[in-house]
Amino acid sequence: MRFRRKVRSPAVLSHEFVIQNHADTAYSLVMSLLMGVVIKGPDKYAIMFVAVQYNVTYTTDDNSEQFHFYDYGPKDIATVVFYMLVAINLHAVIQEYILDKINRCLHLSKPKHSKFNESGQLVFFYLFSFVWGASILNTEEFMMIPTSLWRDYPHSRMLFQVKFFYVCQIAYWFHAVLELYFQKIQKEDIPRQLCYICLYIAHISGAYILNLHRLGLILMVPHYLVELIFHASRLVYLSDENNQKGFTIWALLFVMVRLLTLTLSVLTFGFGLARVENPEFSIADGNFNVLPVRIGCLGAVCLTQAWMMWKFIKFQLKKWREHVKNQIPRKKINNTKNKRTKGTKQRNKANFVNGAAKLGGEAPPRIRRSKPL
Structure with a gap:
């Protein structure tokens, strides 16, 4: 059976302790000064902070x-x-x-x-x-x-x-x-x-x-x-x-x-x-x-x-x-796209020879001649 590892709390007045508890420390100081305004005696000192x-x-x-x-x-x-x-x-x-x-x-x-x-x-x-x-x-x-x-x-x-x-x-x-x-x-x-x-x-x-x-x-x-x-x-x-x-x-x-x-x-x-x-x-x-x-x-x-x-x-x-x-990259991409489209159009034009379309840039298929009997 495994036990969960306890997270060690930082040492008092260490850097981590001050950082983790700075808001609570400030809140306690504020509340103590506000309470000092109500209590007779320290009120003349506390009022100097609050008012x-x-x-x-x-x-x-x-x-x-x-x-x-x-x-x-x-x-x-x-x-x-x-x-x-x-x-x-x-x-x-x-x-x-x-x-x-x-x-x-x-x-x-x-x-x-x-x-x-x-x-x-x-x-x-x-x-x-x-x-x-x-x-x-x-x-x-x-x-x-x-x-x-x-x-x-x-x-x-x-x-x-x-x-x-x-x-x-x-x-x-x-x-x-x-x-x-x-x-x-x-x-x-x-x-x-x-x-x-x-x-x-x-x-x-x-x-x-x-x-x-x-x-x-x-x-x-x-x-x-x-x-x-x-x-x-x-x-x-x-x-x-x-x-x-x-x-x-x-x-x-x-x-x-x-x-x-x-x-x-x-x-x-x-x-x-x-x-x-x-x-x-x-x-x-x-x-x-x-x-x-x-x-x-x-x-x-x-x-x-x-x-x-x-x-x-x-x-x-x-x-x-x-x-x-x-x-700049967008312009390069557009230029490459334009070049590709132009290249494909030129290839398609070149593939048309004697009215017959070439497939994949290859030569057109030969027409078999009938042998004489």
């Missing part, structure tokens, strides 16, 4: 109305850590209950499996962020008034939904760095993913710290729409390689959004903020409108857009070369 910090309240002269705004500070790091743990839990739920089930039906190879998981996670994030960011722009008036991007700078006071949006964005992209380890991403894919993750963290954190959240929000929403179309098209392409219509729409919108980003950046840093330049660099007031900062921000945006356009052109050239390579 958005640095609330500033303004009242009118007659005390009839109050306005609540938010600033930023070092305590935001704790809030980012908490929502980073929440993002790890959501990532695990989407992976287990949606993407893994679809992967079992598609039976993809390992490289395609990795790309499918990456695009699947990003589609959910980009869709959620685009809808959320578009709703904020819909309620704010600076979307329709370009001068509001630099008027009354510094914009050190944020509404709750704007600050919470930025906190969640920064938390998600920091969580994406950890997921490179948790998801066992292939070594050749890590530099590519780490590159765009670091660019997101640098640009979003820069807009948040430098009080450029209005410009950052306007640039993020159309960019997320383009990325949503790209990754949705890639999901469709991985399931059906003949369907590539989404990439055409993505290519058109990609170029338009790059031009929009450059135009708004040059308009804001080169013309708008230059007119209301601050003579000194003031961290206390949150006013960073000095020439070196503006040149650095504009240079970072322009270099990033140029790099993205370079990658885009390389991608399009690669697709074009693959299309040409696929067309």
